[in-house]
Amino acid sequence: MIGADAIIKCLEAEGVKIVFGYPGAAINPFYNSLSYSPIRTVLVRTEQNAAHAASGFARITGKAGVCAVTSGPGATNVITGVATAFADSIPLICLTGQVNSELIGSDVFQEADITGAVESFVKYSYLIKNANDIPRVFKEAFYIANTGRKGPVLIDLPVDIQNAVVKNFTYPDQVSMRTYKPTVKGHVVQIKKVIHELEKAKKPIICAGGGVLLSPAEADLRQFAENHNIPVVSTMMGIGVMPTEHPLYFGMVGNNGKPYANRAMNESDLLIMVGARVADRAVSQPDLITANKVLIHIDVDTAEIGKNVGPGIPLVGDAKHIFQELTEQQCDCEHNEWISLLEQYRETMAPVRRPNPDYVDPAAFIRMLSRKMKSDGIYVADVGQNQMWSCGYHIVRQGKFLTTGGMGTMGYSIPAAMGAKAADPSKQVVAVCGDGAFQMSMMELATIRQHDIPVKIIVFKNNYLGLVRELQHYSYQDHYSAVDLSGSPDLEKLSTAYDLDFVRLATMNDAEAVIEDFLKEDKSMLMECLIDPMDLSK
């Protein structure tokens, strides 16, 4: 057995079903062995999208997605995807080919110091120098990626190691690392403190972040909130922790969130932050948000607590365990008055839009689309104005909402939707992007065709980089610089070129029938919605 065979055995032992990637000379032994395995290979059209697809896959299965690329430019191309997964805490195993280990450091063809380059974007990285280390490294890598605060792990594989003979392959059952022991269970004393504060509080609120979904602790959080009648708001990455129309859910917070959600958080006297890093987009002034209130910060990553907000009451642990532990505790609390006040805010403070009837109103469109989608459908939002509208108007029922809230990488939606659909072909998967983001990953239409991954793609076309234009509208009084997207392709012709069905929606008049038709069959289709170029995200 050679190193490449050993790697495949490791992947099989970890239950890997699919590898997204792009081959090259330095990763060829791996791809050769892979072709003899039942693991499915999906050839993307640029390496960054291999990581995004693996990210979409991971977010549906809850297990690390795998991508494999070659050395040098293949490895450097994948960095943005890895960094995106890191910012969003998505478990990923990224395999990179490397030049012959004897030649490392001599700047030979397609050599890049990838472990050095990705240091600040990975949870951990390995450069394998001995083929006999392969089983241990892979066992550790999957363990690191999938536990604690999840994240990407990169394994650099010199081509000679992939070809070296491996003696006595055994995949380890356990990981023994003296430096890595993530805290899962909450501290009993801290749990009691939370209950104590909750009993004192008149206006408690839970702000849930992406960590709740990663745990996954949606059901446990919901149970706890329902038991004690506690309202819930979420960050962008936390969308989907509760069904959007759940009576206790009060929307997304932040500068692009719902005004009533922000008000609810501001007026609360007890704020329970869970699995959220309290970044600038969710909470622009952390000092103000914690004034006059008790803050409880629950996170599996100790370093997040007190980083951007606090100090408050820290509670380190995995959200699922914490909510289970909290639910076991007795707690007498009642806040019907607070809930009624928030309901009143929700009714009176909803943002009012004045849509232009000559175009598709993205807000109304997204609301209609969510109603027509299957209740457990997966909605993947890209980055830009489309993300703001998606966050604001998509109605999550039993489905999932995927987007990159941390890194905000344009072009995420199409490859991530591919990964999600590949992970669970029974689900309806819809990617929604702008015409800017679409052009950053439209090469993946070929991947969708080649591997028959039937995702639905909706492009909001306004011929502008809408969100940047919006910033220039506010900051530079409509003095636009480099935001005009003239020269973009005709999407109808493009669909024909890729042999995809296409539909254009010009106004809201035919929206209902067009959406129904678009969603009817489980096959790939492209829909273009014409959006008022001057429309604003709020």
Add this chain to the structure above:
Amino acid sequence: MKRIYSVLVENRSGVLCKVAGLFSRRCFNIDSLAVGETDDPTVSCMTIVSSGDKRTIEQIEKQLNKKLDVIKVKTFDDTACISRELMLIKVRYNKGTRRDIMEICDILKADIVDMSKTQMMIQICDIPDKISLLLSMLQSISIVEVARTGTLALSKCQD
């Protein structure tokens, strides 16, 4: 606020870079850094001196702990530990300055470890303040070159 971090790490290539990178990435300045193997050859000890407000210091400690190659982080201020630094300093002398230099070395307990007809090398091993004091005393005489190890520190003995 000065803070000393005593960081036990896996003795592997690339670890120093990761730890140093953590400081630079977050714009934390390193005042000094000393690395050496411990009694266990698989473990190195890094002694890092950095400064910052309470929040920064706490963040550094947490981020260090998060690194998978870091085994243990201990932090202390200079009252809770014994710290030492070693400096070698080469100065140019003449008849007029030789006595002065020798007197300064005497007072500050520094040793002259090498000399030529025009230069001498002085070695001092002491707390960082004393090192700086010697340096400033010799500044008025001609300094040729200086090498410092950076602070080494261990927490005080306990029963």
